Amino acid sequence: MSFELKAPSAPDKPTLYVELAEQAQALLQGECDRVANAANLAALIWHGLPDLNWAGFYFVHEGAQGRELVLGPFQGKPACVRIGWGRGVCGTAALELRTQVVEDVHAFPGHIACDAASNAEIVVPLLRGAELLGVLDLDSPLRGRFDEDDRAGLERLAAIWVASLDAQA
Template sequence: MFQALPYEGNRSEQFVAVLEQLKALIHDEPSSIANLANASALLNSFLPDINWVGFYLYDGQELVLGPFQGLPACIRIPLNRGVCGTAAGERRTIVVDDVHEFPGHIACDAASNSEIVVPLIKNGELFGVLDIDSPLKGRFDHEERQFLEQFAAIISKSL
């Protein structure tokens, strides 16, 4: 059973605590969908100032909406289109301080102003992306990027 914990200490210590919670949540669970659902719920409860967090899964042709927390979202995203499609196509993390300045941005929620997308790679293959939106411009910094890349790596191992 999951126990909500107060996140104490400095930010780095809090990130470590969340990564440990993630490992405990997905330990021995074979269902990718269940693991992704719990992972999105964990991030939604931990990260302040976000309005959407979830996963898009690669079906061999495009990204398809997976487990998430937030308002209903775009269902399909072509590779190399928008922030999610670009991160998936280039297989690299993309941080956008102002989504309105990102060429080809796909606006699923008008309240979103910044975004981070981290690819999920397993055995060298694209599985999907972790996508997080915020109503604040410049919401995601380098330290949080590193944390979310570690988070995505743990998730990728469970897939």
């Protein structure tokens, strides 16, 4: 497979996310491995969106400690490996099954500071029907970095990743 990452050319966020969605579909087409596709999507987001200091995945894990989120592919500094259900922004998104847009992580009760430079965060649940597979997590050093355009765009990218799991390899 040949794929060329295109530099974002969009004049606004909604158009930028349309471009990223088109690239994501082309990048993930025909591959159904969740780790490979998560790694490529994290890299695409990292290079395609401005003002990020972390972009990656946490996957649901059922273990001796109960249900938790475990670190998956990402771009950025090393991160927390395990996040308890309902803890921090990621655990809250998993528990509530809804996207969390946090303008100021320092004001979020129970925020888990993996990188002290992070000031804003958005976390999108990865849902296959009613089943939670994990979350897509993005951090930014800029307070208020994420808004409703980001929510809509990242939810679309998350849906493309989930749909790729059913692709014929």
